[in-house]
Amino acid sequence: MSVKSDSTVHIAIPDTQIAPDVPTEHLSWVSRYIWDEYRECDDLTIVHLGDHWDMPSLSSYDRGKRQMEGRRYVEDITAGARGVDQLSKHLPEHARKVFLLGNHEHRIERAAEDNAQLDGLVTLSHVLDPLEDWGWEVYPYLAPVTIHGIVYSHFFYNPMTGRPYSGANLETRLKTIGHSFTMGHQQGLKWGRIDTVKGPHLGLVAGSCYLHDPEYLGPQAVSYWRGIIVKHDVDDGDYSPMFVSLSYLERRYGW
Secondary structure, eight states: OOOOOSSEEEEEEOOOOBOTTSOOHHHHHHHHHHHHHHTTOSEEEEEEOSOOBOOGGGOSSSTTSGGGTTOOHHHHHHHHHHHHHHHHTTSOTTSEEEEEOOHHHHHHHHHHHHOGGGTTTSOTHHHHHHHHHTTOEEEOTTOOEEETTEEEESOOBOTTTOOBOOOSOHHHHHHHHOSOEEEOSSSSEEEEEEEETTEEEEEEEEOOOOSSOOGGGOTTSOOSOOEEEEEEEEETTEEEEEEEEHHHHHHHHOO
16 A cells, blocks of 8 residues: 655665666566555655666776676667666656766766767767656756755765765764765665754765675675665655665565
């Protein structure tokens, strides 16, 4: 039975990292869960935090290495587009759907910039078209988007260095950024809150909504949290979080 709610609800979907050879059934679980639980929520915003297209064929880290053999740009694009179909199929039509381009989608722009011969062949429209067909609002890489007092971006960075803010102490990051924020990019889950004279500031870092284990992390870095985050009663940067793991969604829909 869906949740009947007059309150404002946000659902954050962390990085899904779709490639040709990875499982994607969790995208249908997420879509069906949102439909089942929130289709009657009048004020619903769904935010994908970016890195849906993994784009291994454009990885600068693997260029010239053996693991690059067999990777194809067209297959990467096709896999991501199919994933968009799976994820979007059951989402309520009235929901606002926001997609933040991540650094993996940015690989497409970077490849075209670095190689003039690819101009017009390798293009961000291959990503934008399937998203816009399903009604997603798409925002540029690292462009902050403020929704009901929460600032969303694929990640937040030090303007002096361009490097992402990181570290286990989320309170320090909250004080540095200075407002409620939500970002993807980093594996696992971190959430924190500080109360200020101007109201609460809530920080959320969640970069994993996939079933596979990325090779680059190695065998000792596979136990981090994966799932989506539902924010109930969103109001001027404040909310009550609910963490919905992929393991729960698999038990519910993975039959």
